[in-house]
Amino acid sequence: MDAVAPTDKSAPEDRAESGPHDETEANLVRPYVDLGGVKVLPREGLHLRLEVEEGSQRVVAVGLDYDESTLQVQPFAAPRSTGLWHEIRGQIAEQIERQGGVVTEVDGPFGPELRAQVPVVSDGTGVTDGARPARFIGVDGPRWFLRGVIAGKAAEQPDDASAIEDLFRSVVVVRGTTPMPPRDLIPLHMPKSTQSAV
Numbered sequence: 001m002d003a004v005a006p007t008d009k010s011a012p013e014d015r016a017e018s019g020p021h022d023e024t025e026a027n028l029v030r031p032y033v034d035l036g037g038v039k040v041l042p043r044e045g046l047h048l049r050l051e052v053e054e055g056s057q058r059v060v061a062v063g064l065d066y067d068e069s070t071l072q073v074q075p076f077a078a079p080r081s082t083g084l085w086h087e088i089r090g091q092i093a094e095q096i097e098r099q100g101g102v103v104t105e106v107d108g109p110f111g112p113e114l115r116a117q118v119p120v121v122s123d124g125t126g127v128t129d130g131a132r133p134a135r136f137i138g139v140d141g142p143r144w145f146l147r148g149v150i151a152g153k154a155a156e157q158p159d160d161a162s163a164i165e166d167l168f169r170s171v172v173v174v175r176g177t178t179p180m181p182p183r184d185l186i187p188l189h190m191p192k193s194t195q196s197a198v
Helices: 085-098 162-169
Strands: 038-040 047-052 059-066 069-077 102-108 111-121 128-141 144-152
Touching: 038 059, 059 162, 069 162, 085 102, 085 111, 085 128, 085 144, 102 128, 144 162
Parallel strands: none
Antiparallel strands: 047 059, 059 069, 069 144, 102 111, 111 128, 128 144
């Protein structure tokens, strides 16, 4: 097996065709929900949440609830020729293990992914209340990196996760032309036109 340099890009070989897509690759005629750094294709049964940082009121992640699972996505700026996932994966694993969790790296549908048992801390007491399964996935694209965290059914039963994996593939990353340091979160915002769900 070839050694992987920490700066190599990590993405499925068919990423440009099957996603996650760059805005230059996507069929933007479709009715995407525009959230700034990402566009999401609405589908029946999908609930979208924006995760907002308390102090700054900045949107820091997009939460997608679908098929008894949750997918959190975050787009980051990345260098043109190198990737971030190999390095970031190591940092995530270290952090979970420091908290007392367990992490296994497996070869998943998007390349290397982390399957973890993340300790759940009870509110206020600081006491660990068991652990919940989570999958950390990442894809390096052209000048961006898209991170996903999967919880719920698709983390508990990874073999039965095609609906949530398909959802991750359908995300379009809008990097924009503004120069940004690598690892900076690509700005996210509320959808410009919010249609109320019927």
